[in-house]
Amino acid sequence: MIPAQFDYAAPATVQEALALLSEHGDEAKVLAGGQSLLPVLRMRLNAPGIVVDISGIEELKEITDQGEAIRIGAGATYADILASPLVQEHLGLLHKAVAEVADPQIRHRGTVCGALAHSDPAGDVGAPVLALDATMEVQSRGVVGPRQVPAADFFVDLFETAIGDGELLTAVTIPKHTGWGSHYEKFVRVSHQWAIIGVAACVRAEGGTIAEAKVGLTNMGSVPLRATAVEQALVGLAATQEALAEVCSRAGEGTDPPSDLNGQADYRRHLAGVLTRRAVLAAAGG
Template sequence: MIPAAFDYVAPSTVDEAVRALAEAGEDAKLLAGGQSLLPVLRMRLAAPSTVVDLGRISELRGVSEDGDALVIGAMTTHYEVQRDPLVAEHAALLARATDTVADPQVRHRGTFGGSLAHADPAGDLLAPALALDAEMVVAGPDGRRTVPASEFFTDLFTTAMDAGEILVAVRVPKHTGWRAHYEKFNRVAQAWSMVAVAAAVRADGGNIAEARVGLTNMASVPVRARAVEEALVGRPATAEAVRAAAEHAAEGTSPPTDGNADADYRRHLAKVLTGRAVLAAMAG
């Protein structure tokens, strides 16, 4: 199907993009990698008056260091995140999760910030961003502000950004030396996660000194499995201890029931996958 007619704007700076959004009004849509927006346009599930293309804004691309944090531009592609040496060294969990996103074609076009702003709870990058305590840098008519990941995702496909705001970058605290793994369960390769677990752990000798665990598709927003984290810290990195901690994975969650799985099955998956993810992280 052919999309409905719309005006097209391609600004070259963030300020120009913010102004274009303001001028277009509430019916405008931002175009990043287009992997979520274009199918919706083709099916006429959305008919924006204006599409603001962020592809020409160089400021929004790339990975850099800023003290004890990495700064990832919102328009940095999944492929670039996958292969960036800074991400591999300081935020391995993001690299592991990005490896599982769709297929190579999508990873070359889709963007890190676009995935987060889309806020699909089955998306593979939300839980890792939450687990790593990332912060979203947002630009709007009143300037820039920073929103913690714990406050950024507010509901299904909904974020804390106002209609006239743009996600500019994501600040990720360095987790240098941490081991990480992303365990994903889906029906077929390249499909959305039925449930997935993002795990990052820091070992001290034979014990787990710190742990971060995020859950994908276990609520309308990504969920931090804090009961699991608390149960892991200070414990030996044995299969028995990890699996005992993983039994807490479903606490505080509200998983959906849909055509792929019911809520009880997702709770079971969360426990099993959490154990696998933490053990794989420790082994890595």
């Protein structure tokens, strides 16, 4: 289909973008890489009055070392993240998850922040970012400095986030997890498909025993989820198949996954346990 007619603006600065968003309110939609927005426009699931293209704002493309954290600007593409030595060294889980996103063509256009703002629960970056205790930087016009939104408070509902009208997600800041093992286990029927379910695991092991664990779940509810009970139960366990099996099997408890042609909810809950065990074991080096 052809999108409904809309106006187009390509601001050169964040302040220019915020001015446009403030002026047009909910009639405006932000375009970064376009890999989430353009299909929505083509299917006429949304018909904005104006599209604000932030892909030319250079300050949003930076990936910088903030000391204890890595800051990823809203214009940084998946390909930029895969090529970043900072991400590879300090955010291994995000690096591995991004490598599972679609194909190279999409990874050279799409952005992590764009995917976070779109908030599709089947997307591959929400669960890793949530598990890594990230903070979203949300800016609005006339306010000094960004509003800091923890990832746990950012995802509100299906395709809904804490970004308000006239606001712009400008960056995500993620604490360094240097030296932690990590793995992203994604289950799909065909290559490059949206995740039927995914598990993002980040583990700090000491002498073959799990000292800390963080586990995020993809497509197990209307938003990315954190398997906190499993995380707590994993501490002190040996990184072996036998030791992890019972704890990880409970990863799907309390979740509300969708039922569709790819699988029913109970099937997804079962898969969550299987994939969590695989992901945690791989992250722990078992």
